[in-house]
Amino acid sequence: MTFLRFTTVGAAFTLAALTGTGAAHADAPNAAPAATASAASASAVPAFTDGHGLTVVPGSTEVHSPTDFTITVTTKQLSGKHKIRILLPAGYDADPGRRWPVTYFLHGGGGTVNDVAAAPALHSDSMITVVPDGGLKGWYADWLMQNTAEGAANWETFHLTQVVPFIDANLRTRADRAHRAVVGLSMGGYGSLHYAEARPDLFGHVAALSGGIDFGMPQVRAAVLATELNLTGAWCAASSSSGSGKCTGFGPYVDSDAIFGSPYPFFDADRVWKAVDPAAPANLAKLSGTGITLYTGNNDIIDVHTEAASKTVKARLDQLGIPSRLVNYGNGASLAPSCDGGHNYGCWAPAFADYVPRLEAAFAAAR
Template identity: 35%
Template sequence: MNRPRGNASAKAAWLAVATSLALANVGVVPGAAASPVSLQDGHGLHVVGVQPLDARLLAVTVSTPALPGTARIRILLPAGYATDPSRRYPVFYLLHGTSGGAEDWTTKGNAEQATAGLPLIVVMPDIALNDGGGGWCTNWYNQGHYGQPQWETFHIDELIPWVDQNLRTIASREGRAIAGLSQGGFCSISYPARYPDLFSIALAYSGAPNIAHDLDSELGSTLIINLTEVTLDGAPPNSMFGDRATEQINWEDHDPDTLAPNLRNTDLFMYFGNGAPGPLDPSPVNPGATPIEALVARDNVEFHDRLISLGIPSHYDAYGPGTHSWPYWDRDLMWSLGPIMDDFAHPPARPRRVNYTVADPEYSVYGWQVVMYRPAMEFSTLANADGKGFSLAGSGTGL
C-alpha cells in the first residue's frame, strides 16, 4: 500500500480522507471521541454506529436481517489495546437478563471496574430489543413460521465471527468464555451445550439451566417464558419454542439440562442464592427478587444433580441468602473473573473423541458436519468420533 509522504499538508489531506472513509464505514457518531478500533460490516452485521464512551468502552449499534430492529453491543477493550497491535486477547461474552439491554453490565453492573487491568475483551450484546423481554437466545418458532427474531443466528453465526473479524481476539474455543445473568444465564449454558466447540468456559449467575428435563422446571419455565412473550415482547404465547404438546423437542434441543452430556469438556460455573434476603439486599427487599431466585435455585440444583449423574464436574456455588438482584450478580462476576482468567491461561482440553447429541437436522461440531435425512425431528448422537471412526445413532440416514 502506498502511503502519502512528505509535507504536513499532504499528511493532513491523507488524514482527512482516511477519517472520512472511517466515518463512512463505521457510522461514528459526530462529535464523539475517536474510536480505538475500526469496526467494519461483516458476517451479516451492518455497523450502524460506534460511540466511544471512554477509553475502554464502545457503544456499538448494528443491524441484521436476523432481528427486526437494531441491536446494541457494548464492548470493553483491555487497557493498552491500541498500543500493542500485535497482541491478541481472549473474549468474554457477558449477557444481561430479562427486560434489560447491552448497557446493563456497565450501568447497573460493575463490569468495567471489575475487568480493569485484565487482558480481556468483554463483549456485551443485546439479548432483547429495546429492553424488551428478550428472546431466550433462540431462533423463534413463531407458530411454525420461523423468521425474526433469530437470536441464535445473531449471536452465534454473526456476532462471534464479526468480533473475531474486527478485534484482535484469540479466535478459538480456548479464547472464549460466556456468562449471563438470569435469562442470560440460560443462554450462557445453552449456547455452549449446543456449540461445545465455540466456548471453553460457561458461567451462569442466577441462571435458568433447566427448561425441559424435569416437570417442575417445565412448568416454571413455561409460565415465565409465556409471560415474557405476552407481557414484555407483545407476542403470542409459545412464540419462542412452540407449544409443549407439539414442539417439546425444540425446548429440549435448547435445554442445557437435556444437552448436558455435550458439556463434558466445558468448564462450568454456577452461582445462585436461595432467594432469602442476604447481606447485599437493600431494605426493603424487592419483593419480586425473592421468589425468582428461589425458582432458579431449584433449577440450578436439578441441573447440578444432572451433571453429577453424568460425571461432569462443575463449580457450583449455592451461596445461601441472596435475591435475584444486581449486587449479587456483580459479586458473582468479581468472584468468577479469577477462575476465568486461570482458565484462559490453562484452557480445558478438547475432547480426544467427540460425543454430541442434538435434534437439529444438520450441525457442525469440532469439524464434523452432519446432515440427518429423516422424516421427523428427533435427537441423534455422534459418538466416539476421531480419526479412526465414529458411531451415529438416530434414524434415517446421516449424510
C-alpha cells in the first residue's frame, strides 16, 4: 500500500482528490436547534441526575417537542460543554412501567446532535434514541494527544463509560445488549462499528452508513487527517444536515498525529490505526452474535470509497462466518427518489427508514 506523505499541502491535495470541490450533494432538512427551554417546558421532560462522571448544566435543557429534548453536560473527559439529544417514544410517559430499547446515533464529521432531525425514522415509538455530541472531529476516539487546541478529548471514554450508564440510570431503558444498538454515518459509521467491536457486551446491533470503516485505505486515513488540519470540503458539507449544504468546519487545527498517531505504515508507526481498524479481521471477529448492517452508495467521489470499505468489511465477515447485511444502493435509484447515491442525508434518511423497522423487530424478538 502506498501513502502520500501527510504534510499539510499533501493532505489538502489528497482531500481535494478524495472529495472534489464540485461534488453535488442533496440538501438535507434544516435541523436548527431550539431555544433554551423555559422552566415550564423543561419541567415536561424527565429530570436527569448527575452521575457516571457527567454533570448536567442547570437551565440548559432545550425542548424541541414533548418527546424530543437536549440536555447539556460537562465531564473531565472532554473540554467544554457537550449536548446529548434524546428522542423518546410517544408512549414513554403514558406507560410508566415499561422499559424501552435504546439506539445511539453517532453523527458525522462537522455535524452536531441536531443532525438527527434529518433522519425522522430515528424518532421511533418503539425505542429511545440518544444522540451524544461526537465533536466536529472527535472520531469517537480517546485522542493520543490531550494538549492540542481541543484540550481533553476522550470521546470513547465519554460515550462508552459515561453516557451509556448515565442514560440507563436516568431513563427507563432495557439495559442489555439485545436491546441496545449503535448506528452512525460517515465519521459516525466508523464510530458505530468501532464501538460495537470495542464493547460487544454493550451493543447487540450495529449499523454503519457510508462509513469510514476501513483504516487500511489511504483515502480514509486522508479524510481523518483532513479533519485534524481543518481542511473543509465536500466530506464536511455532506456529513452535516445543514440545509445550506455546508458545515462550519472541523474546529481548530491540531497536529496530524493527534487522534490516532502517525498514519505512516512504516516500522509499525501506524500501530494505533491498525489496532482500532474496524475492518481488521481480529476486530470483526468480536462481532459474532451481533446484528450487523452496512449501507453505502457509490455515486460520488466519497461514497465510491465507502463502498470499497463496506465491501471489504462484508467479505471479511463472510470469511469469518459472521452474518451481516450489506445494502449497496449504487446510484440511489433502488433506495429512494431523494437519493443520488452520494454521501448525504438524501440517502441516509431513507436508509434509516429501511433499517429502523428491522431493528425494531429485532428488539421485539429479543428476550
